Amino acid sequence: MTLRLAVALAALMPCVAAAQAWSVQSGVTARGEYNDNYFLTSTNQQSAFTASVSPFVTAARRTETSEVAALLAVGLNRVWGPSPTTNYLSGRLGLNGTVNDERSTWAGGMAFARAPLLQSAQTSTGVTLVRAYTNAASVNGSYSYALTERWSIGATAGWYSNNYSAIEGGSTLSNNWGYNAGGTLNYQYSERTRVTSTAIFSHYSSDITQSDAVTATLSVVHQFSPKLTLSASVGGFWSDIETTQTALVCPTTPILCDSGVVQRVPVLSGERRRDSNPLYGGGMTYSFTERTRLLASFSQTIAPGSTGTLTRNSNVFGSLLHSFTERLTGRIGAAYTRTTFPTGTSGSFTNQYFLGEIGASFLLTERWVLDAGYRYQRAQYADNPSRPSSNVLFVSVGYNWPGASFTDWVGARFEPESRLGAGPISLPERRQAPAGAEPPSAPAESSPFDVFSIP
Numbered sequence: 001m002t003l004r005l006a007v008a009l010a011a012l013m014p015c016v017a018a019a020q021a022w023s024v025q026s027g028v029t030a031r032g033e034y035n036d037n038y039f040l041t042s043t044n045q046q047s048a049f050t051a052s053v054s055p056f057v058t059a060a061r062r063t064e065t066s067e068v069a070a071l072l073a074v075g076l077n078r079v080w081g082p083s084p085t086t087n088y089l090s091g092r093l094g095l096n097g098t099v100n101d102e103r104s105t106w107a108g109g110m111a112f113a114r115a116p117l118l119q120s121a122q123t124s125t126g127v128t129l130v131r132a133y134t135n136a137a138s139v140n141g142s143y144s145y146a147l148t149e150r151w152s153i154g155a156t157a158g159w160y161s162n163n164y165s166a167i168e169g170g171s172t173l174s175n176n177w178g179y180n181a182g183g184t185l186n187y188q189y190s191e192r193t194r195v196t197s198t199a200i201f202s203h204y205s206s207d208i209t210q211s212d213a214v215t216a217t218l219s220v221v222h223q224f225s226p227k228l229t230l231s232a233s234v235g236g237f238w239s240d241i242e243t244t245q246t247a248l249v250c251p252t253t254p255i256l257c258d259s260g261v262v263q264r265v266p267v268l269s270g271e272r273r274r275d276s277n278p279l280y281g282g283g284m285t286y287s288f289t290e291r292t293r294l295l296a297s298f299s300q301t302i303a304p305g306s307t308g309t310l311t312r313n314s315n316v317f318g319s320l321l322h323s324f325t326e327r328l329t330g331r332i333g334a335a336y337t338r339t340t341f342p343t344g345t346s347g348s349f350t351n352q353y354f355l356g357e358i359g360a361s362f363l364l365t366e367r368w369v370l371d372a373g374y375r376y377q378r379a380q381y382a383d384n385p386s387r388p389s390s391n392v393l394f395v396s397v398g399y400n401w402p403g404a405s406f407t408d409w410v411g412a413r414f415e416p417e418s419r420l421g422a423g424p425i426s427l428p429e430r431r432q433a434p435a436g437a438e439p440p441s442a443p444a445e446s447s448p449f450d451v452f453s454i455p
Contacts, residue, residue, distance in 0.1 A: 033050045131168060175206065
């Protein structure tokens, strides 16, 4: 991990001697959003209008053997509606780099993001979603080495930290941090088919629990045609959870918590629990035409939990994108997340979250992009019979944004990079060859900023 980051940072040094090799751009995005249930609650619903301005600067450098991309964005935000009116700062910092030689690839990245996002929290009525200022930091690295033309091995490592500050009172969130390390084995059956096996050890720590987990997955991806690519993953995880302090949690029987009198059940310090469950996932990419593309995926993963425990998430996502003209692109999509929380030495309960969005992006000029849309959100809790929902309308405009998208696309909930488990995978990108080396129909090189978005 440290070596990967060092390599990525070292790749930045040539800019002093060869500044002409760098592409540096700056700009600004502005966003207006109306939410008729800002805190996503069934009681004390409050509407809010949020105005945001985010200046940013990006830098990128590509050579035959390396690539570096960096982003710094600071968001100035004001919220009208909830009393009192609030101001807050959001932002994103990202740095990614890769270095390639004939048989090996080093890659490294670091990121920090701050935004007011929905997180699971302990409340008087059980575990519900609350809006909280989320500060998420991560560092990750990987190395791969080609043993033969078809076989390659690799190693990966990462660290993360999540810090929360609830915006609305009466809820308890647990800051957490962790790390992971593991190895991969890849078999490139053909240019269209790849098989990957992964084994990863991870550690999660919060004020309430400590968890060690091992995940193992086997994945395959195959391009059936230029239009259709499918992937599938299977595996499992084994975890050991220890409670580090006595925690008072609301039981899963709703009657005990709905009266407004908080009745708690203690989970004693030193209690231990072991879990094991299968992991699975898959994905599909299908291009109906050059203008219309369908994306779909499903996965079961384990992830850091803002309630102080490691959680198991089942995710389903689908979206349809269509380019009406060279300037106008429309989209429609939906997502579903089922989060399972462990309770005591045995047992668990689940919460559910639904999201749908429709929107469009319009290229006003070469450097100005307009985006607008509507989003629907709904939650269903195991500890609470209510099913809160919200309707969100938003308009964004960005100047000189170099990436694929500057707006959050089905991104209302923060999903940390440290998620482990089974899910869709993709074939390695084919980099664009020098002119004349491949026919004109060769795929274009992707933007180095595709991994970034501005909150």
